[in-house]
Amino acid sequence: MITSKSNAWFKRVRNAMREHTDEIVIEGPKPVADAIKAGWKPIVIPEFSPALLKSISDTKTSQGVIALFARPRWTADEVFSRTDSVIVALDAVQDPGNVGTIVRLAAAFDAAGVILLPGCADAFGPKAIRASAGAILSVPVVEMTAEALLARGVPLFAADAKGAAAPPPARRAILAFGSEGRGISDALRNAATPIAIESSGRVESLNVAAAAAILL
Amino acid sequence: MITSKSNAWFKRVRNAMREHTDEIVIEGPKPVADAIKAGWKPIVIPEFSPALLKSISDTKTSQGVIALFARPRWTADEVFSRTDSVIVALDAVQDPGNVGTIVRLAAAFDAAGVILLPGCADAFGPKAIRASAGAILSVPVVEMTAEALLARGVPLFAADAKGAAAPPPARRAILAFGSEGRGISDALRNAATPIAIESSGRVESLNVAAAAAILL
Numbered sequence: 104m105i106t107s108k109s110n111a112w113f114k115r116v117r118n119a120m121r122e123h124t125d126e127i128v129i130e131g132p133k134p135v136a137d138a139i140k141a142g143w144k145p146i147v148i149p150e151f152s153p154a155l156l157k158s159i160s161d162t163k164t165s166q167g168v169i170a171l172f173a174r175p176r177w178t179a180d181e182v183f184s185r186t187d188s189v190i191v192a193l194d195a196v197q198d199p200g201n202v203g204t205i206v207r208l209a210a211a212f213d214a215a216g217v218i219l220l221p222g223c224a225d226a227f228g229p230k231a232i233r234a235s236a237g238a239i240l241s242v243p244v245v246e247m248t249a250e251a252l253l254a255r256g257v258p259l260f261a262a263d264a265k266g267a268a269a270p271p272p273a274r275r276a277i278l279a280f281g282s283e284g285r286g287i288s289d290a291l292r293n294a295a296t297p298i299a300i301e302s303s304g305r306v307e308s309l310n311v312a313a314a315a316a317i318l319l
Numbered sequence: 320m321i322t323s324k325s326n327a328w329f330k331r332v333r334n335a336m337r338e339h340t341d342e343i344v345i346e347g348p349k350p351v352a353d354a355i356k357a358g359w360k361p362i363v364i365p366e367f368s369p370a371l372l373k374s375i376s377d378t379k380t381s382q383g384v385i386a387l388f389a390r391p392r393w394t395a396d397e398v399f400s401r402t403d404s405v406i407v408a409l410d411a412v413q414d415p416g417n418v419g420t421i422v423r424l425a426a427a428f429d430a431a432g433v434i435l436l437p438g439c440a441d442a443f444g445p446k447a448i449r450a451s452a453g454a455i456l457s458v459p460v461v462e463m464t465a466e467a468l469l470a471r472g473v474p475l476f477a478a479d480a481k482g483a484a485a486p487p488p489a490r491r492a493i494l495a496f497g498s499e500g501r502g503i504s505d506a507l508r509n510a511a512t513p514i515a516i517e518s519s520g521r522v523e524s525l526n527v528a529a530a531a532a533i534l535l
Contacts, residue, residue, distance in 0.1 A: 200416075204526055204529065207522055207525070207526060207529075208525070208526075208529060210519065210521040210522045211518040211519060211521065211522045211525055211529075212518060212519060213518075213519035213521060234526075236522060236523070236524075236526075237522065237523075238521070238522055241521060302427040302428060302429075303426065303427060303428060303429035305426040305427065305429060305454070305457060306423055306426045306427045306452060306453065306454055307452070307453075308452075309423070309424070309427055309532070310420055310423060310424075310450075310452075310528070310532075312526070312528070312529060312532075313420065313423075313424060313427075313528060313529065313532035314532075316525070316529035316530075316532040316533050317532050317533060
């Protein structure tokens with residue numbers, strides 16, 4: 104049983120939680136079981152002492168169960184090959200809880216995938232994985248630049264209070280959402296049809312995940 | 320300038336942040352300015368030392384500005400007197416971020432108010448206030464029992480996957496949302512018309528704030 108924070112396995116798991124570059128950590132008995140059921144193969148690691156496990160995990164969520172997996176890698180072609188649904192694009196959505204919630208919404212409403220443009224939180228960090236409630240297992244998530252996204256030539260619609268309150272298309276379209284403070288970047292805005300969400304005007308904006316829920 | 324954690328003013332502010340029974344704390348220059356603009360009168364307190372302020376506040380949000388206010392008290396009659404909109408009822412929604420996000424949605428879609436049934440997070444805690452993005456200043460929030468809610472005789476609709484995917488009424492109705500794990504309590508379920516949100520079936524449920532965004 105591993106008891107030391109200087110152990111290489113401990114460092115590898117901690118690194119996967121912090122950086123999630125090549126490996127990711129899923130916490131909790133149900134999320135881990137769901138991942139394995141979905142065909143993910145956990146990396147076999149030696150047992151950690153309870154104190155060591157507690158030191159890296161959100162014990163309330165993990166209930167003493169964490170698993171290490173290779174980080175899934177999807178390609179943009181996998182996302183864009185589906186033409187029967189929409190693609191979600193997030194632009195500088197910094198909060199990992201919002202990114203994870205939107206991955207969950209993408210699964211709920213069968214979007215083809217989620218594109219993370221520069222400045223977004225990583226969808227494979229612990230907080231985003233938790234907020235996705237298992238959807239991170241099945242939704243293709245790909246990082247792209249705005250230029251690469253626009254080069255695909257798929258009609259682009261952006262949540263933007265300046266637009267008309269019209270429903271977006273249900274397929275062959277990208278639905279873009281920006282950060283709450285600044286909205287989408289100019290490069291996207293210039294190429295997008297703005298879509299407003301009709302509201303009372305009593306608040307300045309909606310939470311980005313709420314906006315995504317409504318448009319999806 | 321107050322520098323000690325044993326000072327009575329410090330304890331009063333800390334208590335308002337933790338318990339928010341009679342007084343509440345709003346953090347950050349913009350939320351505090353918004354509250355004052357909305358007619359709230361801050362309680363005048365002596366200056367805290369930077370170290371003391373840092374010890375109680377989320378400094379990233381507060382930016383060194385916190386204000387103490389009397390907790391607003393709304394009555395159920397104030398909520399139920401409006402008949403041109405819907406009323407939101409939350410049943411055991413424990414996460415303060417979800418409660419605050421739903422208060423924000425209630426403002427965005429001009430709901431008459433938010434009823435907190437037993438088991439909900441307090442809407443006046445720091446995390447819920449932040450998630451409300453200022454909406455806590457204008458949305459009537461009232462705690463009630465399920466019995467008192469049902470006694471009002473207003474048609475009740477509940478987000479429930481077992482229902483039909485029909486739009487809820489836009490007025491003279493209560494829209495109830497339960498916790499993600501357990502849904503609404505039996506007392507409400509027996510009295511409510513269930514309304515489902517059509518989805519792909521790829522996830523077990525939606526986040527409660529996402530469900531509220533869609534139905535509102």
